[in-house]
Amino acid sequence: MVRENIHQVTVLGSGSMGHGITEVAAMAGYDVTMRDIESDIVEEGYENIRWSLEKLADSDRLDESVDEIMARIETAVDLGESVADADIVIEAVPEEMALKQDVFDELDDHASEGAILASNTSSLSITDIASVTDRPADVVGLHFFNPPVKMELVEVIYGAETADETAERAYEFVEDIGKTPIYVRKDVHRFVVNNVLGPFVDESHWMVSRDEASIREIDAAMVHQRGYPMGPFELMDMTGLDVTYHVRKAGDIEIPPLMEQRVENENYGRKTGKGHYDYENGDGPDYEEGDGEGFETLRIDAMIVNAAAWLIGNDVATADAVDTGAKLGLGFPEGPCTFGDETGLETILETLEGLHEEYGDERYEPEPYLRELVADGRTGKAAGAGFYEY
Template sequence: SSLPISDIAEVLDSPERVLGLHFFNPPVKMDLVEVIYGQETTDEVADAGYEWVESIDKTPIYVRKDVRGFVVNTIVGPFGGEPAFMVSEGEATIREADATMAHERGYPMGPFELADLTGIDVGYHVRKEGGSPIPPITEAKVEAEELGQKTGKGFYDYEDGDGADYQPDDAGDFDWLRVEARMANRAAFLVGEGVATPEEVDTGVQLGLGFPEGICRRADKLGLDTVLEKLETLHEESGAERFEPHPYLDELVSEGKTGEDAGAGFYEYDTDDGALDSYHNLNVDLDDGVLAIELDRPSRMNAISNDLLAELDDLLSTVDTDDVRCVTVEGVGDRAFSAGADITGFGGADPTDVMDVTPAFETVNDFPRPVVAKIDGYCLGAGLELALACDLRLATERSSFGAPEIGLGLIPGGGGTQRLLRVLGETRAKELVFRGNHIDAERAEEWGLINRAVDRDEFSDAVADFVDDLRTGPPIGLKVAKKVMNEGEDASLEAALAMESQGFGLLFTTEDMREGTAAFAEDREPEFSGE
């Protein structure tokens, strides 16, 4: 990413046909590819490259200007560089920096561990070639030929020591905001200069670096005014050019676009209560009584994050149920309904925090309208728990199911152990949870985990058949049926039968019951009003 595409193109007769495709290492495992314009590259060529990347099942992002570092390495620069300056200046230790960024801020590894893995000399030469200041500790390591894992010693000792052996308790008072403010400032540069959109920046750092969330999204949650104030203070105190706020960041804050709480920042946030377009991790549409929900995190295979759960809980808690006849839930993209919990968000989490995931699943379970899970691809871990909280589950034949948490030393924490017991019975539920293996859609249908497994070409029609029955069914009758069946499951038979009897009696007085019996007598389709 330190090789300008325009420099490569300028020696050719047709520079407009030159395009950069930047894969990430190892390419066989990494999904991201940056599609980089040179100075003369045409949109037609860039679009062709983008489509080709998609054809090999990778995720492309456009880099619309040929900036050094492209998108991802523009952001990772301060992630590694700023902690190195802080250690060089005696303001932190290596272990404090790594422990804070990994265990408290949720990054997949600390900046010094990352430098040791990729090679300290690589970052050094990139900075030197680009004319960027080099932290003294980095320069010293290169001069000593202590370049990281490949030489046996770098910021950590891999020959005579235990390598990157930092622990959560090493975090101390490391100033993580200084690092994240610099990354956010570089994101402002990318967006403000038209290099990439916030969505592209965030997809890039999540897929290319394994960040727990996009840096634009994280900055919006921190508050762009907080980020700006931090940068201004550091710039005033040090005079260092790297702390100078980018004009686009200044512009956002001056316009009151300070982030999520303000309703706008890098992203727009609709603050109207009950607005269906106000969610970042969900796509929501309400049409003809069907509330269609998409889990919109395709870059992480729709992994279930705390933010996603909070949005799902908010949506189903605030939507006007009088306008809803049924709900569908599916994942964006063609790889997964949801591949599980976003474990990159576990860093620094307190046990009492992760125990709070269950209420969102309960909101789905208790929603007073039928909820249908549309499963195409992986349905694992927390994704399976979400599907289990739905009333009906339809899947393509290529889908797979599992509760792999045991492989992380965990158990399902969103209702999985209990709902699997009730759906599958003890023997099969324990097999899924204890072994952590996947089962295919055919077995899932045989076991009763899903209602139908159908060919992918027939999936839309199969879903439509179910949804149409629910959409045109009696709203009050379906609500009572769901409530009686859900609550009766945990009651004694006597109590459950009493609930059923009460529900039957209640429904006997509704207009829908009268319409249903009249339609039956007249040999026509009923038109239920929910009254």
């Protein structure tokens, strides 16, 4: 059905996300116009696509030749011309609200009636972005993960006025380009995946800030005992502590002292040569499997399950969407809802209640939906029902 109403795709931005999304759409058979503000910038993005496709061809991962795929991509500088015939426009400019609103304000004047206007953002409000247009029903979030060519997940995010038809068409488009979409049905800060990731990072930082564990101890335990692809501190060094810090500031989330200290000292991670680990004079993440012996990973996992309960209880996403997002977007060994059900939700609840009693911090307060499940006897797999039915 999606092919009947989406033929022409326009991507605004030719940076790593923009040219990656363009490449994915062209590989799926769509004609794509990639636009940026200067011809040399957009041409650089175009050549980056060719380089990526040639790498894929060398690995025998293309169904067509590089030239056939590249022939479906056009470049542009003029925004009006680039979007005039587009059935879906995907904005992929830097993560700044004012900049995105400027783009959507201009889009509103030039995009055809009925076109889907999508923003690729990891945390900014779709409602606020749509507010500068006269057609907020046509605006939706499409959060591709980096790099788009490799990452399977895309979050499809409703703004306050996004029409179901818009979200459904966007969801079908994502499926048609070979990705796995999940609905984010409310425009909450950090959407689904980054809300699940939050406690993985934050609780670890709080524990080290309180001298309750070491960085290497937590990273080793979460990787070698639990099977996460990276420890939380190793992950933050790769992502950039400054990025993490500013996302929390924007969401008015209390920031652990350890994170504050690293950012104040401009120790952002790999890109500055030093973060939680030393990348200039040291070996980077140098934890070993034995470093995590004796560390109780359930404390961090319980906080992640509680975040999932918040998302579900507030009708932001389904349990399946949360688990799919965590596995495909973050590489978690299993989704938090599956983990909670297998561990026993009564155990998760007791852990959170114990933390809340010990520290009194609001973030340890068990979510009402989690309490409701346990009160109803839906404590997980052993009981025959929890987040899921068994």
